[in-house]
Amino acid sequence: MRRDSQLHTLLADLHDVDDPEQALQRVVDTAVALINCDASATALLRDHTHIEQAAFTDDLAKRAALLQLELDGGPCLTAMLEGTTIRIDNTLSDHRWPRWSAAVAEFGVRSSISVSLTSGDPRSLGSLFIYSRHVDAFDAEDAAAVKVLAYHAAIAVRHNRKRANMTRAIDSRTVIGQAEGIVMALYDITADQAFAVLTRYSQASNRKLRDIAAEVARTRALPGDVAWPGDGVGRSDGIV
Amino acid sequence: MLSQTYIGRAPAEFTRVQQFTAAAVDAFDVDGAALTIIGATGGRLLVHATDTLSFELDELQFTLGEGPCIDAKYTGSPVLVGAMAGPEAQARWPGFARDAVILDVGAEFAFPLLSATVPFAVLQTYRHDPGELSRDHLAAGMSLLETSKARILHELTQHLSPVVAHAPLGVNDRTEVHQASGMVAVQLGIPIDDALARIRAAAYSRHVPVSAFAHDVITGQYVFR
Numbered sequence: 440m441r442r443d444s445q446l447h448t449l450l451a452d453l454h455d456v457d458d459p460e461q462a463l464q465r466v467v468d469t470a471v472a473l474i475n476c477d478a479s480a481t482a483l484l485r486d487h488t489h490i491e492q493a494a495f496t497d498d499l500a501k502r503a504a505l506l507q508l509e510l511d512g513g514p515c516l517t518a519m520l521e522g523t524t525i526r527i528d529n530t531l532s533d534h535r536w537p538r539w540s541a542a543v544a545e546f547g548v549r550s551s552i553s554v555s556l557t558s559g560d561p562r563s564l565g566s567l568f569i570y571s572r573h574v575d576a577f578d579a580e581d582a583a584a585v586k587v588l589a590y591h592a593a594i595a596v597r598h599n600r601k602r603a604n605m606t607r608a609i610d611s612r613t614v615i616g617q618a619e620g621i622v623m624a625l626y627d628i629t630a631d632q633a634f635a636v637l638t639r640y641s642q643a644s645n646r647k648l649r650d651i652a653a654e655v656a657r658t659r660a661l662p663g664d665v666a667w668p669g670d671g672v673g674r675s676d677g678i679v
Numbered sequence: 680m681l682s683q684t685y686i687g688r689a690p691a692e693f694t695r696v697q698q699f700t701a702a703a704v705d706a707f708d709v710d711g712a713a714l715t716i717i718g719a720t721g722g723r724l725l726v727h728a729t730d731t732l733s734f735e736l737d738e739l740q741f742t743l744g745e746g747p748c749i750d751a752k753y754t755g756s757p758v759l760v761g762a763m764a765g766p767e768a769q770a771r772w773p774g775f776a777r778d779a780v781i782l783d784v785g786a787e788f789a790f791p792l793l794s795a796t797v798p799f800a801v802l803q804t805y806r807h808d809p810g811e812l813s814r815d816h817l818a819a820g821m822s823l824l825e826t827s828k829a830r831i832l833h834e835l836t837q838h839l840s841p842v843v844a845h846a847p848l849g850v851n852d853r854t855e856v857h858q859a860s861g862m863v864a865v866q867l868g869i870p871i872d873d874a875l876a877r878i879r880a881a882a883y884s885r886h887v888p889v890s891a892f893a894h895d896v897i898t899g900q901y902v903f904r
Binding site for chain 1: 716719720722724794799832833839852854855857858859860861862863864868897
């Protein structure tokens with residue numbers, strides 16, 4: 440009962456964080472406040488190999504989390520891939536990830552819970568991990584609580600990303616509009632045609648449209664290092 | 680003569696925004712409200728305005744580059760103007776306050792919507808009759824704001840995130856003004872920011888909204904030399 444109301448308050452705070460980095464830190468701080476464990480770690484992974492962002496409440500948690508990538512396996516990676524919750528009651532006697540278990544047992548990690556950061560969307564964002572220095576430290580209730588926390592963490596992360604994307608998109612529209620206007624005036628073409636030109640420059644040079652537009656807006660000319668699509672060489676002084 | 684087109688009503692999918700602005704009018708006891716997003720690079724996207732005058736006030740602030748909404752966005756705090764005709768407002772926004780009074784706006788109250796500490800949008804409200812917000816109305820309105828903002832943000836992110844810049848949003852994102860800035864920058868050989876300032880000044884001196892004037896620049900009816 441007490442844990443439920445505690446969870447409710449903690450989860451409300453989770454959604455109130457604006458900065459993505461702070462949000463992740465709030466997740467691990469919440470885990471430690473919610474469950475009787477020694478530390479927590481969370482990581483957002485891209486392609487299951489590349490850490491986009493991570494947060495930890497202590498250095499051991501960080502090592503335990505990162506070792507999984509180095510040693511090519513561990514409960515967090517498996518939890519992420521399979522969308523499951525993995526509880527280890529004794530790292531010395533668990534044989535599922537022998538290299539990892541042996542390594543972390545050596546620096547004191549004896550029990551752990553690993554959960555996928557998922558919120559209904561089948562793609563997992565990463566994982567959430569807690570550990571204890573004691574054997575058999577966690578029970579089914581703890582695992583359930585971590586799972587709920589991970590669910591809300593995933594929502595908070597997605598939320599943060601969306602908001603950041605929205606504001607970035609609006610600023611992009613401004614600079615892309617400006618670049619369109621420049622190209623419209625330089626070549627006496629319509630807005631749609633100007634957009635097509637910018638798009639083709641973006642594709643030809645493998646640069647983001649927003650970045651091409653920013654350069655055009657700043658220099659008042661098309662980037663001079665790419666051939667004019669379809670018609671020969673474009674000159675940066677604007678004369679075709 | 681350029682006409683003032685009311686281009687401020689959000690498309691149907693922005694149901695929460697429309698409900699919110701209507702509820703804000705009741706809660707704050709004002710005559711109109713608008714939700715606008717002020718970008719970092721000079722853009723201003725009007726998501727929804729409940730009435731023409733709200734749209735005009737938004738447009739006026741965009742034309743002049745000054746006003747309570749802009750201050751609300753940059754300070755992260757509400758900007759409450761009970762006396763638009765009073766000396767404080769007139770001194771703070773000389774161009775805007777004067778024109779707002781001419782438009783029969785006696786008071787304006789602007790509120791930033793914050794995600795944690797970062798403003799992501801501004802609620803603009805106005806009243807014909809001057810006078811501060813009563814404590815009860817201010818409390819009711821702020822309460823509405825606090826309870827609505829998460830859902831508003833969600834709705835905005837759902838419909839305003841397309842990466843493809845040219846996808847029509849259906850909202851007044853003033854693309855033509857930015858395009859016109861680019862054209863004028865080339866026509867006069869000046870930086871974009873200066874071009875926008877020139878467009879604003881020209882629109883203002885002709886007593887037309889900058890969006891409408893920008894349209895004339897784009898269609899070639901007006902060429903800067």
